[in-house]
Amino acid sequence: MIRPLSISALRSALLGTCLLLAANVFARGTGDLGIVIERADGSVQVVETSTNSSLGRIEGLGDLSHASAVYSRDEQFAYIFGRDGGLTKIDIIDKKIVKRIMQSGNSIGGAISQDGRLVAVSNYKPGGVKIFDADTLELVANIPATYGDQGLQSKVIGLVDAPGQKFVFSLWDAGEIWVADMTDVNKPVITKFKDIGKNPYDALITPDGRYYIAGLFGEDGMVLLDLWNLDAGTRRILDGYGKGEKKLPVYKMPHLEGWAIAGNFAFVPAVGHHEVLVINTLDWSEAGRIKVHGQPVFVMARPDGRNIWVNFAVPNNDTLQVIDTQSLKIIKTLTPGKGVLHMEFEPRGGQVWASIRDEDRIAVFDTETLQQLVTFDAKKPSGIFFTSRAHRIGL
Amino acid sequence: MIRPLSISALRSALLGTCLLLAANVFARGTGDLGIVIERADGSVQVVETSTNSSLGRIEGLGDLSHASAVYSRDEQFAYIFGRDGGLTKIDIIDKKIVKRIMQSGNSIGGAISQDGRLVAVSNYKPGGVKIFDADTLELVANIPATYGDQGLQSKVIGLVDAPGQKFVFSLWDAGEIWVADMTDVNKPVITKFKDIGKNPYDALITPDGRYYIAGLFGEDGMVLLDLWNLDAGTRRILDGYGKGEKKLPVYKMPHLEGWAIAGNFAFVPAVGHHEVLVINTLDWSEAGRIKVHGQPVFVMARPDGRNIWVNFAVPNNDTLQVIDTQSLKIIKTLTPGKGVLHMEFEPRGGQVWASIRDEDRIAVFDTETLQQLVTFDAKKPSGIFFTSRAHRIGL
Numbered sequence: 004m005i006r007p008l009s010i011s012a013l014r015s016a017l018l019g020t021c022l023l024l025a026a027n028v029f030a031r032g033t034g035d036l037g038i039v040i041e042r043a044d045g046s047v048q049v050v051e052t053s054t055n056s057s058l059g060r061i062e063g064l065g066d067l068s069h070a071s072a073v074y075s076r077d078e079q080f081a082y083i084f085g086r087d088g089g090l091t092k093i094d095i096i097d098k099k100i101v102k103r104i105m106q107s108g109n110s111i112g113g114a115i116s117q118d119g120r121l122v123a124v125s126n127y128k129p130g131g132v133k134i135f136d137a138d139t140l141e142l143v144a145n146i147p148a149t150y151g152d153q154g155l156q157s158k159v160i161g162l163v164d165a166p167g168q169k170f171v172f173s174l175w176d177a178g179e180i181w182v183a184d185m186t187d188v189n190k191p192v193i194t195k196f197k198d199i200g201k202n203p204y205d206a207l208i209t210p211d212g213r214y215y216i217a218g219l220f221g222e223d224g225m226v227l228l229d230l231w232n233l234d235a236g237t238r239r240i241l242d243g244y245g246k247g248e249k250k251l252p253v254y255k256m257p258h259l260e261g262w263a264i265a266g267n268f269a270f271v272p273a274v275g276h277h278e279v280l281v282i283n284t285l286d287w288s289e290a291g292r293i294k295v296h297g298q299p300v301f302v303m304a305r306p307d308g309r310n311i312w313v314n315f316a317v318p319n320n321d322t323l324q325v326i327d328t329q330s331l332k333i334i335k336t337l338t339p340g341k342g343v344l345h346m347e348f349e350p351r352g353g354q355v356w357a358s359i360r361d362e363d364r365i366a367v368f369d370t371e372t373l374q375q376l377v378t379f380d381a382k383k384p385s386g387i388f389f390t391s392r393a394h395r396i397g398l
Numbered sequence: 399m400i401r402p403l404s405i406s407a408l409r410s411a412l413l414g415t416c417l418l419l420a421a422n423v424f425a426r427g428t429g430d431l432g433i434v435i436e437r438a439d440g441s442v443q444v445v446e447t448s449t450n451s452s453l454g455r456i457e458g459l460g461d462l463s464h465a466s467a468v469y470s471r472d473e474q475f476a477y478i479f480g481r482d483g484g485l486t487k488i489d490i491i492d493k494k495i496v497k498r499i500m501q502s503g504n505s506i507g508g509a510i511s512q513d514g515r516l517v518a519v520s521n522y523k524p525g526g527v528k529i530f531d532a533d534t535l536e537l538v539a540n541i542p543a544t545y546g547d548q549g550l551q552s553k554v555i556g557l558v559d560a561p562g563q564k565f566v567f568s569l570w571d572a573g574e575i576w577v578a579d580m581t582d583v584n585k586p587v588i589t590k591f592k593d594i595g596k597n598p599y600d601a602l603i604t605p606d607g608r609y610y611i612a613g614l615f616g617e618d619g620m621v622l623l624d625l626w627n628l629d630a631g632t633r634r635i636l637d638g639y640g641k642g643e644k645k646l647p648v649y650k651m652p653h654l655e656g657w658a659i660a661g662n663f664a665f666v667p668a669v670g671h672h673e674v675l676v677i678n679t680l681d682w683s684e685a686g687r688i689k690v691h692g693q694p695v696f697v698m699a700r701p702d703g704r705n706i707w708v709n710f711a712v713p714n715n716d717t718l719q720v721i722d723t724q725s726l727k728i729i730k731t732l733t734p735g736k737g738v739l740h741m742e743f744e745p746r747g748g749q750v751w752a753s754i755r756d757e758d759r760i761a762v763f764d765t766e767t768l769q770q771l772v773t774f775d776a777k778k779p780s781g782i783f784f785t786s787r788a789h790r791i792g793l
């Protein structure tokens with residue numbers, strides 16, 4: 004009678020462990036998860052926003068300065084684009100690297116297709132876009148950014164996804180915008196827009212995926228492409244974008260992907276100036292300028308569009324400012340600490356996370372009271388990316 | 399020597415089973431999941447959109463005619479609002495009922511708070527809103543819709559969530575709109591707007607959570623409340639909303655929550671008429687009318703706003719029409735089958751699911767080619783709800 008009992012006890016114990024394991028590790032929704040890029044250590048911290056805690060760390064991702072991420076459509080996987088040309092697929096449930104490849108010598112960001120099947124990376128060296136199977140990370144298409152008569156290859160920037168299995172990107176050296184339709188992965192259809200302006204340095208796409216806008220480093224303006232009307236070609240807008248009484252040194256190029264659209268207004272960092280530009284999206288004209296604490300880097304809208312949060316380049320990168328989009332006034336100046344690099348809003352906007360690199364921590368704020376709710380450790384945190392991005396166009 | 403080995407073998411077998419269970423059942427993202435309401439059987443089918451398949455069924459949910467659902471912020475749980483007053487919390491990972499309560503005699507929909515902590519239900523009988531702890535389903539606040547001098551209670555309709563932990567709803571009998579601020583769950587702050595018009599029958603909130611618009615059954619127009627400027631009170635709009643050369647019988651009240659906002663235009667079902675109204679959201683005036691196949695029920699925008707999909711009341715409920723939002727022309731008429739009750743777009747818009755009740759099936763369409771991709775069985779399917787709703791305001 005003893006043996007069966009002990010086996011039964013063992014079975015119970017093992018099943019208990021099994022259920023416990025399942026409950027703690029696996030049986031969990033992924034809608035409230037996120038990752039924080041820890042640039043110095045080449046690691047990623049997995050976090051959750053329901054109780055604002057850390058769930059673990061994934062290491063060995065290489066050079067993560069300026070790294071960004073996209074999510075698989077089921078939110079189990081994130082694809083991390085490293086500056087060193089590394090593309091790493093991580094499993095945020097099991098907290099491990101699934102696959103890691105060095106896909107180029109130097110890269111600057113990526114995107115995931117509308118259907119979630121394709122991951123695209125934009126490269127500086129060699130210049131072009133490589134497109135991988137999201138499941139296996141096998142190369143499915145290589146689009147070298149060849150331009151001119153000598154077979155030169157341009158650096159590629161401002162890569163975004165667009166509806167209809169498209170990727171849109173800009174060629175820094177060539178001054179071109181390309182739209183790649185990947186409906187048939189074996190036959191990418193590339194539409195090229197040439198002579199769009201000098202040195203596009205970054206770009207954004209509106210939340211509905213219709214307008215692609217690139218900033219021009221070599222000229223005083225921007226360029227807009229209406230993806231619903233490609234035949235109309237590109238159009239210059241905001242010729243006063245970088246204008247001012249005197250030129251200021253640019254401490255950090257602003258990130259265009261952080262541009263905020265709220266109602267009919269877009270809020271954008273003025274290059275080099277201590278200003279946020281307000282743009283009327285009905286005709287893409289300048290609608291005003293808001294004086295701010297420093298040179299803006301990210302200008303981000305709370306998901307309901309009622310407030311805009313702004314961080315700044317050195318020497319003002321210890322500060323965050325909050326702008327009311329009705330009055331266009333600054334309603335709060337926060338100084339969370341040195342090196343505020345990035346912000347990420349909860350998808351419904353109740354809280355916002357900020358990475359404070361030089362203090363090795365993340366701070367979470369209530370977006371109504373504008374009070375800090377909690378702070379926790381992270382190793383030189385930079386980008387913060389929540390899984391809700393999986394369901395957004397252009398993110 | 400035999401006993402230790404057999405225990406070891408048992409341990410291996412159990413661990414193997416454990417890992418297999420974990421791998422098959424638990425280790426999965428929830429971003430591509432959804433549920434289909436099976437109204438006749440009181441069951442819910444759990445589906446996934448990555449390969450378009452069914453993952454199982456949860457039964458015992460009571461009367462699910464006219465049922466709707468919201469999701470927990472982590473996407474593990476759905477809250478199903480039944481017509482019979484039942485509120486059921488289901489676990490879509492483990493595919494089981496977590497808790498089920500009968501919270502009233504007759505209810506008409508619900509909402510989940512911005513922070514995901516509170517689930518609200520609007521009731522006909524007794525008229526009012528009950529608010530429950532999303533975790534335990536314990537009642538945390540009861541807001542009877544009392545109006546007038548005799549202590550009458552109104553039926554409540556058009557309940558939505560809004561930023562800042564608010565719920566907004568309308569009182570059918572009283573002709574009032576109430577805004578409940580639940581920041582302190584122990585002290586709900588209710589702001590009441592009286593004399594808003596006769597018999598509000600349904601309402602919507604814009605995707606940014608700013609404008610709440612109720613349709614009036616007893617009058618020829620609608621009423622708008624700007625939640626950013628409550629002091630301004632309500633405002634009548636679209637006085638020609640139900641107008642026409644002759645009154646037509648209304649076979650099914652259109653659902654306002656299905657209204658489509660695309661760019662600066664809203665597309666809404668014209669009550670009783672074979673038309674979709676186009677509204678300019680800059681001044682809330684009528685901007686046009688599009689003739690369609692029948693009385694529209696749901697008028698829904700593809701997530702990028704480029705197309706509008708419309709289904710119809712009997713006797714035209716075998717049809718779907720697709721409208722181009724630039725030309726305002728119908729670009730396709732589909733006849734998937736009798737009883738097309740509801741549509742749900744993938745969050746990035748590549749595919750759309752439609753429930754075809756009388757044929758006991760779901761059909762999935764490519765939104766570019768407008769071709770049916772796949773169909774599978776469901777028992778008298780009605781509402782379809784994908785987990786990406788967890789991250790949207792007002793859904």
